[in-house]
Amino acid sequence: MRRLLKLLIPAAVVAAGIGLWVTAPDTVDAAQFAEATGNAEAGKTVYTAAGCASCHHAKGAEDKNLLTGGQAFASDFGTFYAPNISPHPEAGIGNWTQEQFANAVLRGVSPAGQHYYPAFPYTAYSRMTDGDLKDLWAFMQTLPASDVASKPHDVGFPFNIRRSVGGWKFLFMPDGFVMDVPDDLARGQYLVEALAHCAECHTPRNPVGALNTGQWMAGAPNPSGQGTIPALTPDKLKWSAADIAYYLETGFTPDFDSVGGHMAEVVQNFSELSKEDRDAVAAYVKAIPNP
Structure with missing residues (x-):
């Protein structure tokens, strides 16, 4: 038992040290x-x-x-x-x-x-x-x-x-952007992946709450428990880039429906941005691959 303790105690100290290092604020x-x-x-x-x-x-x-x-x-x-x-x-x-x-x-x-x-x-x-x-x-x-x-x-x-x-x-914690995009989509990527944090709602999560980037923008359960957040992937979203940009400006869909829920706040924000920014977001969304 004493010999076992001599092995376990140093191992526990090392494990604790590693744990403190891993969980320390960056x-x-x-x-x-x-x-x-x-x-x-x-x-x-x-x-x-x-x-x-x-x-x-x-x-x-x-x-x-x-x-x-x-x-x-x-x-x-x-x-x-x-x-x-x-x-x-x-x-x-x-x-x-x-x-x-x-x-x-x-x-x-x-x-x-x-x-x-x-x-x-x-x-x-x-x-x-x-x-x-x-x-x-x-x-x-x-x-x-x-x-x-x-x-x-x-x-x-x-x-x-x-x-x-x-x-x-x-x-x-991510160490960069998710999608690899050409330079002409960089602004849209920055708005979607960074500032507007669209994936927080539109991407499903793993059991511990992290985004499943392998299902990027593939839709997810509504955090409120009511319904789902729609997918933005091309197999689900059939809108054109012009449709997407118009929706972000006005809240109206190509099917003559209107935005609702928390997305209404998002549209309000995008409506105050420039046309160029809305177009950039639309171009990025159209470049999202199927999962």
């Missing part, structure tokens, strides 16, 4: 975000494309740029509530630095060094350029502040162990 290079040099006007486009207000405004609020938070997002792992990300110094993110904001958006790490749950789509935002991140931060400073406290997530054991999210990130 942060940005501080030097990249040391100065706030973003352009707020350009940041408004990033903010709109990224759908920040769609999730973080209070449900039913008239001013959708008042990012009080509170919207509920149900999942198999618990219910997550969008936090207050207004520039309020206590209730929101007004006391954050640009580096802390970059860590949150690009790495899913809080100012306190804790992992954020991937209900916050930082897996997609991790593809955001440093320039867009800085512009977004500059624009966020111009928004109204709200003193409403963020609502805690309703997540039970073992999913409430934040450190375990580090292991999930180790396995599933």
Whole structure:
């Protein structure tokens, strides 16, 4: 027994060390975000494309740029509530630095060094350029502040162990874009895969909640439990690129139906972008292969 313990104890120490290393928060290079040099006007486009207000405004609020938070997002792992990300110094993110904001958006790490749950789509935002991140931060400073406290997530054991999210990130945090596209589709890819994080709804997930990229944009169960999110693959979506762009501008389908549910917020965002951006998204969608 003593000999067995002599073997097991060092092995346990090594395993614990590896576990701590694997689950440790990964942060940005501080030097990249040391100065706030973003352009707020350009940041408004990033903010709109990224759908920040769609999730973080209070449900039913008239001013959708008042990012009080509170919207509920149900999942198999618990219910997550969008936090207050207004520039309020206590209730929101007004006391954050640009580096802390970059860590949150690009790495899913809080100012306190804790992992954020991937209900916050930082897996997609991790593809955001440093320039867009800085512009977004500059624009966020111009928004109204709200003193409403963020609502805690309703997540039970073992999913409430934040450190375990580090292991999930180790396995599933992307290190690049999903599709290999030519240069003329790069803007559409950036909007779809990074800013607008379309795959978060349109791609199915594995048992631990990570996107199944082998079924890229192949449709998925609706997180609300009602119906499914449609596929964007060519075997399912027969719309032309012009149809897709028009839908993103107006919310009307080629079959004279109109957008509904959370997609209405997405269309509202895209309608505020340029025609060129909508066309770029449509071109990317038409390039998605069948699973």
